[in-house]
Each structure stands twice: as C-alpha cells, then as structure tokens.
Amino acid sequence: MTTALPMLSIGPHSVQPPVVLAPMAGITNAPFRTLCREFSGGKGLFVSEMITTRALVERNEKTMQLVHFDATETPRSIQLYGVDPVTVGKAVRMIVDEDLADHIDLNFGCPVPKVTRKGGGSALPYKRPLLRAILNEAVSNAGDLPVTMKMRKGIDDDHLTYLDAGRIAVQEGVTAIALHGRTAAEHYGGTADWDAIARLKEHVPEIPVLGNGDIWSAGDALRMMRETGCDGVVVGRGCLGRPWLFADLVAGFEGTGAYAAPTLREVAAVMRRHAELLGEWIGDEARGVIDFRKHVAWYLKGFSVGSEMRKKLAISSSLDEMDAHLSELDLDQPWPVGADGPRGRSSGNGRVVLPDGWLKDPYDCSAVSADAELDTSGG
Secondary structure (H helix, E strand, O other), X not given: OOOOOOOEEEOOEEEOOOEEEOOOOOOOXXXXXXXXXXXXXXXXXXXXXXXXHHHHHXXXXXXXXXXXXXXXXXXXXXXXXXXXXXXXXXXXXXXXXXXXXXXXXXXXXXXXXXXXXXXXXXXXXXOHHHXXXXXXXXXXXXXXXXXXXXXXXXXXOOEEOHHHHHHHHHHOOOOEEEEEOOOOOXXXXXXXXXXXXHHHHHHOOOOOEEEEOOOOOHHHHHHHHHHHOOOEEEEOHHHOOXXXXXXXXXXXXXXXXXXXXXXXXXXXXXXXXXXXXXXXXXXXXXHHHHHHHHHHHHHHOOOOOOHHHHHHXXXXXXXXXXXXHHHOOOOOOOXXXXXXXXXXXXXXXXXXXXXXXXXXXXXXXXXXXXXXXXXXXXX
C-alpha cells in the first residue's frame, strides 16, 4: 500500500518521495550523488558538498570542480557556506547569472571547529542580525531560485537558536528549513531530538520543515514524519557506505516493500564502482582510489572481514589492486544483522570553539572578522 504523504515542494521543484541527501564535506561529491540517485531511481533531492562563498566568488579551481553537475542531475542543488552577507550575495548572484544550479541551500549547521571558530556554521544563527542579513542577501539575489537553509538546534542547551532562526527565515523569504535535532556541542553524539523538529514545524507552519538526525532506514524516516509532522527528511550519516539506503527509502515511502539488503558480493561491486567513478571525476585513477579509502570501513561495517584485509583495501592505490583484494573476500556473506546504525563520528565534544566574546550579545556582530570567510570548499 502506498504511504499517503504530501508532496514536498522546494520552490518550483517537487521532491517525491520527500527525501534529501544531506550535504557532507568530502562525501557528497558528484560520484557519490550518482550512486545515490541510481539507487533511488532518480527520486529525491541530492545536495552538493559545502561550497564556500569566498572560494566560489574567487573561482577557486577545486571549488569550480565541485559545482559541476552531471547532465542527469536535476534539480542541481548547491549548498553554500558564508559569514559575510556581501560575499554570500555575490556568490548567489554568480550562481544565477552563470546558471550553476537550480536550488541553493545555506549552511548554518556545521559544528566543526574550523567553521565555528570563525563564527560560521552552527555558531552563526546566535547572531540574529547577521543571520537576517545573510538570508536577505541570498534571497534578494537568487531571482527565481529557491533558497533553503540547514541548521542545528543551537550552540548548546543554554544557547538554543532554532526557533528564532526559523522565524527570521520565514520573514526573509526562505523556502524551506532543515533542522538537525542536535546542538553544535552534541556534534553527532547521543540521540537526535526529534521533538525539536516538531516544535519548529509548529513554529513556522508557513514553509516546509525537514527533519535530520538518526535516520538509518526507511522505517526511521517514516517514523520521524509521523512523530514530528515534518514535511520531509534529510539523510546524512545513514548513507555512508550505504548509498542503497535511497532504494530502501523510495520503497518505504511508496509502500512497495522493503528493499532487499545486499550481499557482500553486491557491496563489493558498489565499492568498485564508487572508486571508479571517483577516478573518472578527478581525472586520475590512483587519486580516485585513494579518495575512496575513507569509505572502506563504512561499506564493510558488520561483515566478517579481517583487520588485515580491511587495511589492504584501505591502502589500495589502483583499481586492479582493489579488485585483487575484493576477490579474496567471502563474497557470499549475507547482509549482517545489526550492521545498520551510526557511522562516522558519533561522539559529542561538549564544547564549541567560538570567536572571542561570541556569546556576550546575540545582537552584537562585531566579533565577525574580515578573515571569517573560508577560502576552500568541500572536505
């Protein structure tokens, strides 16, 4: 039976099922997006890894590669990071003028120190006037392109910002909001607060609210929507080493039955294709295989693969070398029980690195320095 869910609209773009691939630095590049789209049958929305506005405006070589989309990608979705309203406005205008994307998402959720110490990512919404100025510049320069934003609950439990940020977003014309149900201090530790997603949805009924955090299966996604009333889900760590999660999500939302979990033989084939796609994208097979190394442990989680073989795969430098190691695995292993669940960094650090004096006054933006803009994109 088909699950009765409303259509998610991001401006003129209909997203059905209402599933979005979260932007992840160093992960959601064109090759990974290709894999996820293939498993979903082209359904859903797949967002680029984080693009810094300064690097885009300055036409940084790596950044210009990251904003290149395959001809089959539609809509083309770019996530921007920036802390200077003027630079954000210039980057958005560049995207419009040069037809670089069909949708712009703004990053106010990144908790990593190199971002928050400059007042960016999940630190920025604490400065309400700065958030408003950035959103105003983005929306006013976007023309017909929809602008969305992704954020966290706040800096920590004593400095929650998501309700104020949601109201500012509505006032400035943002099309939709995604909320990760954790603070920056929690990083990826503990359990995501889905109740906060429900509260945000009640607080800003005018626009779609998407929930993010602890979605490891289609069942989790459907439960989040039932429990919070959110309009869609954003999937991040749940698809690390699991691009077929999008096939499961489509099957769950369309009510066609659970997606059959892959055997190790099928997983190995996806690993090989992922590495090959990276090599083609980078233009160098060895660099593609090296870039793939970070994914090995995620793909093999739960399978009976010895530490020595895992190490060999994680230091492979060519497709032939990968093929040789993969062929030595017990490829007939079925999907392991309990293999789903947290992947990637999961601990909270309890402390957020912020600019000096950042928390003294949420309306004083003088702590934002001229060098706060990052000059590189991605991971």
